[in-house]
Amino acid sequence: MNIKDKSQIELFKTKIINSQKVVIVPHNNPDGDALGSSLGLYNTLKNMGKEASVITPNEFPDFLNWMHGVEDVIIYDKNVKKAKALIKESELVLFVDFNALSRIKLMGEVFEKDETPRIMIDHHPFPEASTAEIQISVPEASSTCELLFHVLNEAGFKEYITKEAAECIYAGIMTDTGSLNYNSSRPETYLIVADLLRMGIDKEHIHHMIFHNNSFDRMRLLGHALGEKMERIPEQKAAFISLSQEELKRFNFKPGDTEGFVNQALWIEGVDLSALFTEKKDLVKISFRSRGGFPANKFSETYFNGGGHFNAAGGESKLKLDETVERFKKVLKEFCEANDFC
Numbered sequence: 001m002n003i004k005d006k007s008q009i010e011l012f013k014t015k016i017i018n019s020q021k022v023v024i025v026p027h028n029n030p031d032g033d034a035l036g037s038s039l040g041l042y043n044t045l046k047n048m049g050k051e052a053s054v055i056t057p058n059e060f061p062d063f064l065n066w067m068h069g070v071e072d073v074i075i076y077d078k079n080v081k082k083a084k085a086l087i088k089e090s091e092l093v094l095f096v097d098f099n100a101l102s103r104i105k106l107m108g109e110v111f112e113k114d115e116t117p118r119i120m121i122d123h124h125p126f127p128e129a130s131t132a133e134i135q136i137s138v139p140e141a142s143s144t145c146e147l148l149f150h151v152l153n154e155a156g157f158k159e160y161i162t163k164e165a166a167e168c169i170y171a172g173i174m175t176d177t178g179s180l181n182y183n184s185s186r187p188e189t190y191l192i193v194a195d196l197l198r199m200g201i202d203k204e205h206i207h208h209m210i211f212h213n214n215s216f217d218r219m220r221l222l223g224h225a226l227g228e229k230m231e232r233i234p235e236q237k238a239a240f241i242s243l244s245q246e247e248l249k250r251f252n253f254k255p256g257d258t259e260g261f262v263n264q265a266l267w268i269e270g271v272d273l274s275a276l277f278t279e280k281k282d283l284v285k286i287s288f289r290s291r292g293g294f295p296a297n298k299f300s301e302t303y304f305n306g307g308g309h310f311n312a313a314g315g316e317s318k319l320k321l322d323e324t325v326e327r328f329k330k331v332l333k334e335f336c337e338a339n340d341f342c
């Protein structure tokens, strides 16, 4: 849908008005936009007198734990029983910042069988029909948080957005745009930021909590990644970083510690594609960022079972870390030879 299309928002409005128990779910490995939109919605719905809950598929990074309501978040893989009971009792489920059941990992199975009405609010391209019957899908939005604010406003719920909810919404807009660096050329984004500022958010405090509150270990891991582990593939205008489990352990890795590393590899002159390979217990998680015409989502979908946005995508590999990197080099060459992107 286009952001000007109001039909899905009307359905959202009616469902919200008629539902008391609401469950909100963001994607696996929630980032600032995923948790920000979940808690922005959670705080707003609570203010409307609803019984809302946020269930994340897995843990979220510490740099988001200042968000209002974060202590009420239920982590599915740590509390399956409680999460399932809440979903069973709920009258409405809201999916935020993802558009395919595979993006919520094991939690997806619960919804394959569940009949609770579902609404998706998301800005990723190519939503899957099975995700939810009502889909508010706007890829032109900078972030799900921007879209959420727009939706709440259009539905007539703006008066219920508290300062605390506004802080969560702002956090999602700024993390998904690299502090209004990319994906942020629509004037509407700034009108929303202006509204959030009028609601009294402390912008500088939010930036501090997210970007300038790093652990000593994380900064050392970044130094190691850039100094020892970054490689270039000049022929394909690419750069990448790979980190093994051993290296992550050495720097006391915590969820979120590698956030943003992939962007740094893209800041090199002459680099149009960057990748970050992070070895997990049973797979390698991959992040891609691109500049210009390189379709990171198409590349990730074709070779690494992933997807995402045109210039920011992710995927995974079941091969070993070094084999994954070798495969990446090979398929990137193939992809570039077959297309004009690089």
Ligand code: 5GP
Pocket (backbone or CB within 6 Å): 027, 031, 103, 124, 286, 287, 288, 305, 306, 307, 308, 309, 312, 313, 314, 315, 316
């Ligand atoms: P990140 O690199 O920050 O994890 O993700 C970048 C973008 O790609 C985000 O919009 C995220 O939702 C999407 N993404 C990350 N991993 C995957 C994946 O495994 N599958 C799909 N379809 N999208 C992903």
Ligand code: MN
Pocket (backbone or CB within 6 Å): 033, 034, 097, 123, 143, 144, 176
């Ligand atoms: Mn997002």
